[in-house]
Amino acid sequence: MAQFLGVDDYLKQRDALIQEDRSLRREYMTAQLRSPLEVKADEIVRKIRAKEAATVWQEDHPEILHPFPGMEFLTGRKIIEKTQIFQILSKMPKGALLHAHLDATVNVSLLYELALKEQAIHVRIPEQLTAANIGSVLPEFRGLPAKSYGLDGISLTSSAYTPNTWVNIARARETFDTSLGGPEGFDKWVLDAMTIRPDEAYGTHNTVYKAAIYLHSIWRKFTSTFIVAGGLTRFMPIFKQYLRLFFLSSIEDGILHVEPRINFLSKLAIGADGKENVTHRDMLLIYDKVIQEVKAELKQRGQENKFIGARIIYSTIKIITPEELNWYLEDCIALKKEFPHLIAGTFRFDLVGDENELRPLIDYIEPLLQFRKRQAEEGVDIPFILHAGETLGDGNLADNNMYDAILLGTKRIGHGFSLVKHPKLIETCRERGIALEVCPISNEILRLTSSMPMHPLPVLLNNGVPVALCSDDPSVFGNMGLTYDFFQVLVASEVTGLSTLGALARDSITFSSMEVEEKELARKAWEAEWTSFLEYIVAIA
Amino acid sequence: MASIPVDQDNYLEQRVSLINADRELRRDWSNLQTRSVLEKEADEIVRSIRAEEAASVWKEEHPDIPHPFPGMEFLTGKKIIEKTRIFEILSQMPKGTLLHAHIGAMVDTRILLDLALQQPAIHVRVAEVLTIANIKSIVPEFLPLPMGSYNLTGPGITASDYIPNTWVHIARARELFDASFGGSEGFDEWVINAMTLRPDEAYGTYNTALKIWEKFESTFSVSCVLVHFLPIFKQYLRLFLLSSVDDGIFYMEPRIDFFVADCMRGADGELNVTHRDIVLLFGEAIREVKEELEKDGRGDKFLGARIIYTTVKVVAPKDLYRYLDDCIALKKEFPHLIAGYDLVGHENVLHPLIDYIEPFLYFRKRQVEEGIEIPFLFHAGETLGDGDATDSNVYDAILLCTKRIGHGFSLVKHPKLMQLCRERGILLEVCPISNEVLRLTSSMSMHPLPILLNNGVPVALSSDGPSVFGNMGLTYDFFQVLVASEVSGLSTLGVLARDSIEFSMMTVEEKKRALLVWEEEWRIFLEQIVTRYKE
Missing domain, CATH: 3.20.20.140 (Metal-dependent hydrolases)
Known part of the structure; x- marks a missing residue:
């Protein structure tokens, strides 16, 4: 037994042990260097958090059985939005967004609005839609060439509908049977197909395990949302x-750089003429153009520091064979x-597949080893971001992917x-700086953890x-x-406190794929925003 | 970039050493090298039975168990567990x-209740007459009484003339437990439920790490x-x-x-x-x-x-x-x-x-x-x-x-x-x-x-x-x-x-x-x- 001279001595040794236990934390190293302003803002936020844990999170909420901070997001979201902590964080400069799948980054209502405006967008289903199957039949979308437009097609809900016939989206909406809710029923059907509802995540689809009999695994639902939305976003x-x-909604949330993963599985996308002839190169040209447009817009408003830029993480899906992969690598x-x-x-491999199921x-x-060789030959460096x-x-195999990701650098x-x-x-990630x-x-939501307090992030x-x-999808x-x-x-x-979040945001810049000069610029922009953010917190207290 | 292996053989070699380095702190690690041939064989048999059952018993449809999987919620999965050879x-x-x-x-x-039923001293009471409406929320209160206070007569705790908080001998309370609540067996079920955690409580009514303690402490x-x-x-x-x-x-x-x-x-x-x-x-x-x-x-x-x-x-x-x-x-x-x-x-x-x-x-x-x-x-x-x-x-x-x-x-x-x-x-x-x-x-x-x-x-x-x-x-x-x-x-x-x-x-x-x-x-x-x- 260690000897303690008394309570004071004990408390001293206790403090030393706690410090040592936390000394590896990345915000710990800068903790001593924090400005008095940051210390003050951090304390204010801690106080608000404690107060809200005892008030907002303890109140009875209709239909929310067990509210607590960090609870199931789909159920707790309404409470989250009522808190002062949420209000504060919505103003925080977040740094870079490093993990997001492009097809799942824009609010589905907005995507749907875009689709309704496009005459080329059509919808079809494999069987007539009825009250009995509306919960399981999903819409399939596609942009068609003008000669194939189905502007006066038969309603998806009509008994006369021929399965798999394309109907113009606005037409399908107008003719949606009133017994299924009419046009609003159509809206709901489409939006539900692109999102996960609480009763799905926490009820019908409440398991990560998927197999033939798990018709309702959460990944099945998750995958289907992508197929539905993908039909729309593939249309240039x-x-x-x-x-x-x-880009604009990210900027609005305080994100100054994004690196979305784009799924390039389809070798061609669909152009305005409805033809499937848009190459990956064409898509990158569009991507580049949009970046420039947004930048120019911000510059006009004197807000060029809000958006440093965007990159792409080239991705495909693990359903392809190792041989097929070579085409994508080239x-x-x-x-x-x-x-x-x-x-x-490069390389997200499993966009529409659960790591537990695919190769x-x-x-x-x-x-993959060949890829490294080819890069050397071509004099390019495309790091894996796996x-x-x-x-x-x-x-199991999915867990063991960790070894391969790290071995592949x-x-x-x-x-x-x-x-x-x-x-x-863990040691390797810390020492080599793998974020x-x-x-x-x-x-x-994908049921790897039941709530935030069970999440391994603190480890x-x-x-x-x-x-x-990151937000993922x-x-x-x-x-x-x-x-x-x-x-x-x-x-x-x-x-964790506000300073921890600051360190996380800083690291999102440090570990982004920006060039050295861009990072410098991003850091400067971020630090300035961070200071105004801290000032704002101190002012509201 | 750290040196990435050049070819596949070299890669696989490095992979094995990385996995070993990752697991070398495990307390079963040294044992893996020194264990007997017999233990190795038994370990492999158990691994193959486990894999087989993961693909069979745990994939079958089970009434009332919507998402079975190995390691699932114990109170729901217990019945499946008991059917497996791994359990045996x-x-x-x-x-x-x-x-x-x-x-x-x-x-x-169940055994504790049987022990209690054999004791003439053990009595039970409730704060109000038990009814269909309150039986789920009212728990029995037990007390061994001194011999002079035994109550072997009087109405049962489900009787409308039961005076709240009156002690009734446990065996008598059980006998007189109204047939509409399942009679004696209904009594047993009520008492046992009050001393255990049910799936609908752990995974429903009390489904948070804080709330579940209310029921846990009540048991x-x-x-x-x-x-x-x-x-x-x-x-x-x-x-x-x-x-x-x-x-x-x-x-x-x-x-x-x-x-x-x-x-x-x-x-x-x-x-x-x-x-x-x-x-x-x-x-x-x-x-x-x-x-x-x-x-x-x-x-x-x-x-x-x-x-x-x-x-x-x-x-x-x-x-x-x-x-x-x-x-x-x-x-x-x-x-x-x-x-x-x-x-x-x-x-x-x-x-x-x-x-x-x-x-x-x-x-x-x-x-x-x-x-x-x-x-x-x-x-x-x-x-x-x-x-x-x-x-x-x-x-x-x-x-x-x-x-x-x-x-x-x-x-x-x-x-x-x-x-x-x-x-x-x-x-x-x-x-x-x-x-x-x-x-x-x-x-x-x-x-x-x-x-x-x-x-x-x-x-x-x-x-x-x-x-x-x-x-x-x-x-x-x-x-x-x-x-x-x-x-x-x-x-x-x-x-x-x-x-x-x-x-x-x-x-x-x-x-x-x-x-x-x-x-x-x-x-x-x-x-x-x-x-x-x-x-």
Whole structure:
């Protein structure tokens, strides 16, 4: 037994132990350097958090059985939005968004509005829609050439509807049977197909495990939302407006740089003429153009510091065979050579597939090693930014992807949910500076954790693993921007405070794929915004 | 960029060394290299049965179980668990010792009720006449009465002329339980429900780590009076020891709460049982069970038991001294029966350890003066909190040199503390099913146990409050751990069982004997697996 001279001595040794336990935390190193302003703002936020835990979160809320800070997001969202902490965080400069799938970054209502305005957009279903099947039949969208327009097509709800016939979207909406809610019923049907509802996440689809009999696993629902939305975003006139909305809404939430993953599985997208002839190169040209437009707009308003830029993480899906992968790798190299400033890195493999179900990284080892060689030959550097460990498994294939991601020299890890189980890999991430793109709300809705207090994030933070908070698929989950994810993290820990969130935002810049000069610019812009943000907090207290 | 392997062979080589480096802290790691051919074969058989059952039993449709999977919510999955061959195998496994269990929740509630029904002194009352409308929310209150106060006449507790709060003899209350509530069986069901956690409570009505304690504590308040009636307590201890032995546990260290024990009543219904009487009784129960087993030639199945002296954290720090002095006195008189000291209760709402620092320092000083040693075996970190007072209890437990940590659920958040546990040999008493039912984790797959194992923190699996959760013995907890990981195998469970012996409070000689006995039983167990289950 250690000897204690008395209570004072005990308390001294206790404090030293706590400090030592937290010394690896990334915000700990700068804790002593914090400005008095930040210390004050941090304390104010801690007080508000404690007060709200005892008030807002203790009140009875109709239909919310067990409210608590960090609770299930889809149920708790309404309460979250009422809090002062949420109001404050919505003004916080968030840094960079490093993990988001482009097809799920714009509010579904906005995407739907864009679609309704496009005469080319058509919808079809494999069977006539009825009250009995409306919960399970999903709309399929596509932009068609003018000669194929179905402007006076038969209603999807009519018994005369021929399965799989394309009907113009506005027409389908107008003719939607009143017994199914008429045009509003159509709206609801489409929007539901692109989002996850609480009763799905926490009831019917409440498990991560998927197999033939798990018709209702959460991933099945998740995947279907992408297929529905993908039909719309693949249509270039929508794609262009969609990108613009994505950039602008991110900027509005205080995000100054984005690196969305774009799924390039389809080799061609659909142009304004309804023809499937738009190449990946064309898409990058559009992407570049939209960036320039948004930048120019901001500059006009004197807000150029709000948006430093955007890149792309080239992605495809793990359903392809290792041989097929080679085509994409070459495609990626070609794009990187032409657009070095746009391609940040590569490979999300499992966009519409759960890591637990699809091929493990190790299956692709040959083409991936080949990829490195080809890059050397071509004189380009396209770092891997791999998804790995988005699983509850312990030592299964999905968990073991962590080993491969790190061996392949991944620059960051998407999710890395299972990293906390691996002491050696934690050490590697800390020492080599491999950041984890942690998506708190996504993890919870996809049932890797039941609520934020059960999330392993504190293990990562206390071990000094660099972390950037991300939204993953906000249009599906409803966590638009980064405010909701920052909120969940802040309220579920008493170690974490505003300064921690600041450190997370700083790291999102540090571990982004921006060039050195861009990072410098981004940092400066962020620090200035951070100071005004802290001033705002101190002023409202 | 760190050097990326150049070709596939080189890659695979590096991959193996990385995986090995990642797992080398595991306590089953060295064992993997040295284990016998027999153990390796049995381990492989169990792995293949596990994989087969994951694809069969756990994929079938089960009525009322919407999402079955290995390691799922225990209260819902229990029926499926019991159908598996893995369960059948593990029920035969020699478990080692039971290091974390609360005496008030160790005997199946059905059996406890049967014991109570045989007692003429036990009476029951309710605050209002039981009706269909209130039966779910009203719990029975029991009390042993002095002989002169027995009430063997009068209306039952479901009768409209029942006067609220009138004591009725338990057997009579059962007989008179109205047929519309299921008659006598309805009575049993009502009482048992009040002493256990049902799936709809854990996963519905009380589905948060804070709320579930309302029901959890209510189960104790109902059963507590029955357990703490001396004539029942005696039989209860015996049944606890024997049922543990039947599950392959050969030594236990139950926590007995001496604050709660103050409500222990003698056969005459009076509060006249001392703490010393309780310890004496415990010693007697051990002796009797040993003799009985030796007579059957099963002497090696039970090596003994000790008490962890506990006080519930509702006791104010200034009132703790009395219990600490009491603990010292008992340790001096019964050195072989008192294993250590602990404080218990709902960590999230009761006093944190730091509040008791003065009495603890006093306690250590007194021990030095008396020349005795009563190790701390603290509960700590049974929480989802991050940096709150409850989570911080792990700092105090370790600073106070606890020999083991009860639960330590939040330890995984603390890199320095995990290192200290590994280096100083502080074992965690991990209670997988308890943690899940009490909503610290939603299923075994979400439980942080793999983090502890991969960091080389010593662990013993424990059942905590099995009569409330239904995880009697240790088979269910071993089951949940085995099926929720592909790293852990039978050899891992063997190491956990060995560590439960190593980190018990047995003396050095006792441990030596226990390990010998266990190794022999383990070998027989492995042989059985190979003979019976080899395809």
